[in-house]
Amino acid sequence: MNEKELEIVKSTNKKSKPQTDQISFGKTFTDHMFIMDYEADIGWNNPRIVPYEPITLDPASMIFHYGQTVFEGLKAYRSEDNRILLFRPDKNLQRLNLSSERLSIPAIDEESVMNYLKQLVSLEQDWIPTTEGTSLYIRPFIIATETNLSVAPSQSYKFMIILSPVGSYFSGGIKPVSINVEEQFTRAVKGGTGTAKTAGNYSSGYQAQAKAKNEGNADVLWLDGLEKRYIEEVGSMNIFFKINGEVVTPELNGSILNGITRMSIIEVLNEWEIPVVERKISIEELYQAYADGELEEAFGAGTAAVISPVGELNWLGRKMVINNNQIGALSKKLYDEITGIQTGKLVDSHQWILEV
Known part of the structure; x- marks a missing residue:
């Protein structure tokens, strides 16, 4: 589509901003939001930035009945020299369109939306x-809005971007967590929606996460849905293991989300000439590596935490304590590298940063 002129309506009732030490993840929102509409006969239209407020939807809107929705998550960072930095936002918009394709949602024009996003972040800087x-969390999402109970793709949609200031993901620093290997529930299977960022993928994991937390774990390690053998993801993050000097992460198989932090870690490891492979890895193989003393580190990777070190894995009553439940040297080095690039403290030799 040709880029439409962006309308900006500024809020006349500004909110008070929270103290940094009082920011909870995803509970405080800025003064403005972005909205754009879609109708089948005219396409995406009417892009606008308006004051943040509730939206009104008909009870028969298809989002409520068939879950046709996709979303993304990225962050804006303030550098020490007061620049506003986005980390690989083009990859988020590319992935949003891939998710939309899987959910039969019309594609957005990535270049136009990037410009709208930059203007919204600039307005809310x-x-x-x-x-x-700390950072400013950015949540773009699309919902189906047609008033219709027919089981078919909606003919109208609403694309929105909301912003939320967030504190450090870890209180008291980056610390290893305990993870439960899930044996009963399934997150996704090949051919399903596991490669898309869509709402149902997350709510379907709540029971497994509740069970894990009741047993003293912070999150869930998902196994494949067919054989319940092959490792896929941890919670809402990708997973990495350092085994006998080599970093292993499950290969993208049609049910694993192609994480942008995952992608970045692989590129950094290749640059550092640290062996890294994407392949199938079974929970039995991982346990054997642990038993042989070769499982050196494990960590999750995602936008919210960047790196979440795993200190303990619990599988069928067997406990794997990794690196004495301490953050590993490689996990810490990767965390420092990625966050350093994101915040402008380190040179961005990869051209990953977009300045607003």
Whole structure:
């Protein structure tokens, strides 16, 4: 589509901003939001930035009945020299369109939306916290809005972007967590929606996460849905293992989300000439590596935490304590590298940063 002129309606009732030490993840929202509509006969239209407020939908809107929705998550960072930085936002918009394709949602024009996103973040730049470990979380999402109970793709949609200042993902620093290997529930299977960022993928994991937390674990390690053998993801993040000097991560198989942090870690490891492979890895193989003393580190990777070290895995009553439940040297080095690039402290030799 040709880029439509962006309408901006500024809020006349500005909110008070929270203290940095009082910011909870995803509970505080900025003064403005972006909205764009879609109708089948005219395409995406009417892009606008308006004051943040509730939206009104008909009870028969198809999002409520058939779950046709996709979303993304990325962050804006404030550098020490007061620049506003986005980390690989083009990859988020590319993935949003891939998710939309799987959910039969019309594609957005990535270049136009990038410009709208930059204008929204620029308008709300005073909301970007400056304390180390903080950022402005960006949530683009699309919902089906047609008033129709027929089981078919909607003919109208609403694309929105909301912003939320967030504190450090870890209180008290980056610490290893305990993970339960899930044997009963399935997150996704090949041919399903596991490669898309869509709402149902997350709510279908709540029971497994609740069970894990009741047993003293922080999250869930998902196995494949067919054989319940092959490792896929941890919670809402990709997973990596350092085994006998080599970094292993499950290959993208049609049910694993292609994480942008995952992608970046692989590129950094290749640059550092540290062996890294994407392949199938079974939970039995991982346990054998642990028993042989070769499982050196494990960590999740995602936008929210960047790196989430795993200190303990619990599988069928067997406990794997990894690196004495301490963050590994490679996990820490990767965390420092990625966050350093994101916040402008390190040179961005990859051209991953977009300055607003």
